[in-house]
Amino acid sequence: MSDGGLVSLFGELRPALLRYLMARGASADEAEDILQDIHMKMLADHIGPVSQARAYLYSMTNNHFLMHRRTADRRTRREEDWSEINGGRDGEVDERPSVETELIAREQLAILQRVLDELPERSRIIFRRFRIDGEPQRRIAEELGISVSAVEKHLARAYEAITLARRRWDEDRPDRRHLTGERNRHAI
């Protein structure tokens, strides 16, 4: 089989992927839709043999879940915005990022910059290589002569600082919308 058996593996893994989606908070219908999308996509795309095929299918499922949520959020937001502005033509929505969004972006950038500046230098550099340059952990570990789990600890420190900063920012401004505005807008 040209897909290296990926489609049939998908069939086998389907119940597990369904459980995964529901654990992530998808409704049964939503989960079925997502798996159906993935199935169609796999049949349509020319997919070569994949190493770590189950990891591949899980990560594909996760990405589709995120895309699905984003689309649903966008739809909700459009409806909300529509009811708020209540004056556009033909239900058309103003897509323009507002001055406020721009300010929020700047503020968030300043916070992120400060958080990264406050990290120990090594954590900061490892974070850059992993998250900005996209290098795999193993390579970072090899080049720095440390273990993969040490790299992981540095990364965890960076992510902890980032989540803390965002949490604080949210608490200060419960009314503000995030830059992406897409997070946690759905009911769980």
Added chain:
Amino acid sequence: MPYDVDDNICARAIEWHIRLRDGDDATWEAFAEWLAANERHAEAYEAIEADDLAIDPLLPLVVIREAANDQDTPARGRWRGGLFGGAIAASVAAAVLLFSSPAPSRYHVVTAPGERRVVALDAATEVTLNGATRMTFDRKDPRFASLASGEALFRVGHDVQNPFRLQVGGNVVEDAGTVFNVVHERGEVRVAVAEGKIVYNPGARAVSLDAGQSLVDRGGATRVKVSDVPITAVGSWKSGSLVYAGAPLSRVAEELSRALGVRITAAPSIADQPFFGTIILDGSGAGQLRRLGSALNVSVEERADGWIMRPAGSAAP
């Protein structure tokens, strides 16, 4: 917001998030089990995942300070000032950042939107950076380059013993005597070959591309997709023309942003609409955008913070 989960669960969620990026079968299966074990696990994971997604648009704008570099304040000071003053307003001058750790010979080259820059690595190898692009090179190793984000055209002198290797995120493009173009943004890698041949991710999952072929890699979840591309279209931005055969308008907008140095977006309702044709940039900058509307079959409007493409006929008078 799922912030009331305890710190221990948050810490575990962060570990999983880090491991999953390059996770193998066992990692994903163990993660699925952990996730299903407790609702709060899923909440904590969702929070960290959302945090990480949210910083995506900010990351190209942050400055990663490295201590050994603090002496070289003039360049750095300018760079930072530029970033905070105007990165979002797209007016940053190009900056070359030196950094001394871990590889003292590595350096960054960053272009502002609308800017071009040519870096010669050796007599036969030259990289042209398009606007809004971030790359890393190595003074001691002219066969190394890394494209953190943006777009660049490569003209590479071939050396069988020592092939040129470009890192793009976690991927590698290895040349075999070549002119090729690479775009890296939002986790997506696109490679197109004009001359010669390249190998994408040499090894078990290698994909080789000949002249006239291109590939799209959307990251972990989807497989690399190969298609044909007109050779003249590859890197044609360098000579001021953008060639499309069915690219979504969102990409056309992105590439126009890079070329013209202004922010251009496509409204979501038309973002996926395909465009066939060639845009010749006439050097009039953003002024050309309004005229491009009819060619693109959209209406182009200027807004306080940039330009937007909307469905034709929807423009305000």
